[in-house]
Amino acid sequence: MFLVFFRVSVAIFVLVHLMAFYKDLPYLFRDMALLPNPISDLFVFDTILTHFRLSESLGFPMDVYLNSITLIFLLFTLLLAMGCITQFSALVLLILHIALLKTNVFFNYGVDYFTNISLFFLCFLPSNLYGSLDAILFKRMVLKLRPKVDFQLLRRLFGIFICIAYFFSGFDKLLGYNWRNGEAIWKTITLPYFNLDFNLGVEWLSEHQWLLALIGWSVILVEMLYFLINVKALRKYWLATTIGMHLGIALLLNLYFFSTLMIILNLTAYYDFSVNKSYNFHFVKLLNEKYASLLRIR
Amino acid sequence: MRILNKIYVALFGLIFMTTLVVNVRGTISSYTEFYHTEDAEKRKQENILYRSLGFVENKAVSTFLSYTGMDTGFGFFAPNVASEYLTEFTLFSTDSTLIETTYFPNMHQKESVSRIRTAYSMFEKYMESDPDSLEIKRCDIFLKGLASKVLLDNEQAEFVNAKVQLYHYPTLEQLKSNKTMAPIYVFLKSKNYTRDELWENYK
Numbered sequence A: 001m002f003l004v005f006f007r008v009s010v011a012i013f014v015l016v017h018l019m020a021f022y023k024d025l026p027y028l029f030r031d032m033a034l035l036p037n038p039i040s041d042l043f044v045f046d047t048i049l050t051h052f053r054l055s056e057s058l059g060f061p062m063d064v065y066l067n068s069i070t071l072i073f074l075l076f077t078l079l080l081a082m083g084c085i086t087q088f089s090a091l092v093l094l095i096l097h098i099a100l101l102k103t104n105v106f107f108n109y110g111v112d113y114f115t116n117i118s119l120f121f122l123c124f125l126p127s128n129l130y131g132s133l134d135a136i137l138f139k140r141m142v143l144k145l146r147p148k149v150d151f152q153l154l155r156r157l158f159g160i161f162i163c164i165a166y167f168f169s170g171f172d173k174l175l176g177y178n179w180r181n182g183e184a185i186w187k188t189i190t191l192p193y194f195n196l197d198f199n200l201g202v203e204w205l206s207e208h209q210w211l212l213a214l215i216g217w218s219v220i221l222v223e224m225l226y227f228l229i230n231v232k233a234l235r236k237y238w239l240a241t242t243i244g245m246h247l248g249i250a251l252l253l254n255l256y257f258f259s260t261l262m263i264i265l266n267l268t269a270y271y272d273f274s275v276n277k278s279y280n281f282h283f284v285k286l287l288n289e290k291y292a293s294l295l296r297i298r
Numbered sequence B: 001m002r003i004l005n006k007i008y009v010a011l012f013g014l015i016f017m018t019t020l021v022v023n024v025r026g027t028i029s030s031y032t033e034f035y036h037t038e039d040a041e042k043r044k045q046e047n048i049l050y051r052s053l054g055f056v057e058n059k060a061v062s063t064f065l066s067y068t069g070m071d072t073g074f075g076f077f078a079p080n081v082a083s084e085y086l087t088e089f090t091l092f093s094t095d096s097t098l099i100e101t102t103y104f105p106n107m108h109q110k111e112s113v114s115r116i117r118t119a120y121s122m123f124e125k126y127m128e129s130d131p132d133s134l135e136i137k138r139c140d141i142f143l144k145g146l147a148s149k150v151l152l153d154n155e156q157a158e159f160v161n162a163k164v165q166l167y168h169y170p171t172l173e174q175l176k177s178n179k180t181m182a183p184i185y186v187f188l189k190s191k192n193y194t195r196d197e198l199w200e201n202y203k
Helices: A002-019 A022-028 A037-041 A051-058 A062-082 A086-103 A110-124 A133-137 A139-148 A151-175 A183-190 A203-207 A209-224 A226-230 A232-253 A256-270 A273-297 B003-035 B040-046 B048-052 B059-068 B110-127 B134-152 B172-177 B195-202
Strands: B084-092 B098-102 B159-168 B184-194
Touching: A002 A062, A002 A086, A002 A110, A002 A151, A002 A256, A022 A062, A022 B110, A037 A051, A037 A086, A051 A062, A051 A086, A062 A086, A086 A110, A086 B059, A110 A256, A110 B059, A133 A139, A139 B003, A151 A209, A151 A226, A151 A256, A151 B003, A183 A203, A183 A209, A183 A232, A183 B172, A203 A209, A209 A226, A209 A232, A226 A232, A232 A256, B003 B040, B003 B048, B003 B059, B040 B048, B084 B110, B084 B134, B110 B134, B110 B159, B110 B184, B134 B159, B134 B184, B134 B195, B184 B195
Parallel strands: none
Antiparallel strands: B084 B098, B084 B159, B159 B184
């Protein structure tokens, strides 16, 4: 179940994320790029495929080329979401995504790296053994494979990766004295391009440095000690706190896509999907009983 | 353990190894650059661990890392939150009448603003002394690109003045001694671009 959730949510995420800057593609990655592609190209290894290099070698104008690539990209996100030729679709998306980002490396940020990592995982994880078109199209092969895959092992390995990522994120913050005394949090929330959407009043926080230091230390501890999420008794609370932290990032720093992807990764690794299922079932049962009693009264 | 699961364990093992290597190097690098700005490069090269993990800079390894998305560490906003650079574009008509002042090119979508803003970090190079360095030339080209967008979006404007400033909001320490301290704008670069000059780009 966790792999189906991961596949579908990453596919939807990639699609929505592309749509979120599609109208400005000419100024980011095409011939009208604010930092021209030939300049950015100087900073990319010649072994890496970029759309700029491909369009040049094929002799297509960049706008025609990128429009066609966008269509292919859309097609493969749909295929990935439906679980059709899943691993191949993920591989095509990974190559197209990296080729786009490397076309102008200066316009990339955190979310792009995690998108690449997610697509890379989908290239080899068996996310198509359940809830996919592949499971229908290649029924015999899928039925053969299902008992051979240890899904719990895969989930643990996936979780270890997330733990390593959070550990370094927290450890690097711990090294900065500004994170320990609250200055980093203060600086982040007062940067001119952050906190624009909701324009939350944060000036009052300067009067309470202890609170900013507390938030700084909380972020460090939640991230560095994220591996404690593997303790069953703590899992629910640690997951809720981490998701809360990412919602906070979305609210204050307006980094919606980054936060969404991190929440997807957290849920994939540690959310207990079976609990949710039984909860829904229980809820439906309660509703049925209520309606049944209402009908009986009538 | 079945062979298929062994393959998954091996794959994840490789991912863990590369993640650890890239992040340890990233941590050493960002720590040194933050606390020893003056001689960061020298100190990094003297660090045995940093040097011994230098194989990740090998072209083949680096390409593999790029294709897995693991070519960067996870120390976002650390060890210090980077400063922001601000741009200011003042548009003038042919007779030098001020038409409009804007701080960012007009983009269709918000996510594009986030992406372009990421590239603003390159303006840090304007604080370096060598005006002929490739990095400074790259900054000049980017500033010209931003100015082009602003100028060509306004039909009445004939030329634009583009200014880059470092934004410094008072720290908590500074606010302790002066509660009313205003943000500081450190001037870094200013340049005029005319419409004719910018159209040259598109010819």
